[in-house]
Amino acid sequence: MDMRSVLIKPVQRVLKYPLFLDRLVSETAMGHPDFKDLMEAKTRMANVAKDINEYTKRLDLINKYRAGGDQSLQSKMQRVSMHSVVKKSARISAMVSEMLGIMSQTKDPEFDEEVAKFRCVQKAAQTLAQDVSVLLQGVIARHKAEMDISRNLAATLLQAAATPEMESIQRDSFIQQRVIQPAKQLVSLCEVPERLIQKRYHKMLDYDNAQYKLDKNKDATKTRILEEELSQMKGTYEALNTQLMMELPILTRCGSEVLSLATRSLVAARMYLQGHLAKLYLQLAQKFAKAIAWLYPQLMRCDGGRRRLALRT
Template structure:
């Protein structure tokens, strides 16, 4: 239950934005209202937000409801200890949902920053941001030089290494497939079979008929299938990697801030509100990546494997078709 509510609550604000966009389309809004009136007229709901908020409200009411039941249950009752455990469990579920939602909001914030225009990026530059970037660069150089120790996180480091391996594999495969398709297009340009050979029969005419068949239907169909089953999924997978890559880069920035603040805290004994927020941001990004990179790596590897299998199968099928048509031509000799 917790995982379902986590995903739902983290996506709730985005769902409300979609509902708001629906309101700007009168025809769509009318269809939604007609559907609501036909299916749930007793609710009096005027839009989907009436229903979207229900799960969010419900999960927060569970601890209150259980707590009220516990208050009215004698301590001597056999169910008392079970109710206490249920109250604690639901309180923890709500805390976990809120923490997950906070992490997702941090991730969304930095993913949006990745798509800022150059003008927006320049507008955000100020003395403070430049000083912060300079401090980060200085600390990164000290890491590389071994002057200061880097914060070790074996679990995260292993996950990131695997993620970077997947990302590198996808980028390399995308580059190779693009090159393959480019060469394939160049291969289709010459059309010697369209020339008049001044020969009525013989191997030359067989070659001409075979080339005409391959270039007229077999090869163009193969090209379309490669685009649909290999290139497009590969591009989608590459796009899917952008969000985690941005978070990985942002985690490094926040780690450098975190280490700097930790040093200052050990010297002074306290930190400012903004510094505390910066430390919490690093922890949120780190926890989110540690929680989600394993699943992401697994899914990305599965997709990559499927793309490679599709590519291999398409080429085997092309070879089989070419051989089949060539054998048919030879049978006519």
């Protein structure tokens, strides 16, 4: 028995509990003190098994859409079929009908709110990654210019005096690792939920269209087929909706924390750079002060000697 078979045992055991309890109920007299508890246990375990099966089916469906496959134009053209053309045409028709008010649209304010929060985080991550990349180029150029100014001042004015230490700092790599890379990774993580949101919208259109066709149907022979179609569309839509309602708040919260840490790291890096430049200029000022303190008495002595020589002559 391999490890996969061992790990699946607890899950399979849970799904067998309703069968065990059903057997116990069938072997227990109705007047027995445990009969009521057994019936309740049977009902609860049946609900647990149902929830597990639904979750497994939902997860399989989500993984199918999450994979996404090849998104190239060639791959999309290869997947084109009459069925897909009819389905997309029906969605466009449903979209137009909902916009014109001909067909009612499924509303979910709670989901819309979560999507709005998610897209705020997504947009913030994209903006942070792009803007900080541009900012970093300017910061590196400015820092290099400031370092050159410091060196030139030290070399020109101090001459023989020691040049201030110009320690090489790599704040650019710090910003790359702590700000830009996390923001880019967050943007990448948002791609799959965004694709699922689009899929959910498409399935909602399919569901609304199926509901509309069933409501308008007057042919009794087609009712069963339309009901089965509606049930299938509803199941797919609700599976995507439920999974997204579970994942979006988590991703939004974690994404907000990532952005907060990235912003703090950016502020810390900028403060470090400003402090480093201030330190360089302070070192220069101290060197200038020492040089002037040494040079001033020498100049005064030279000036006094010239005056005495002038008086003698």
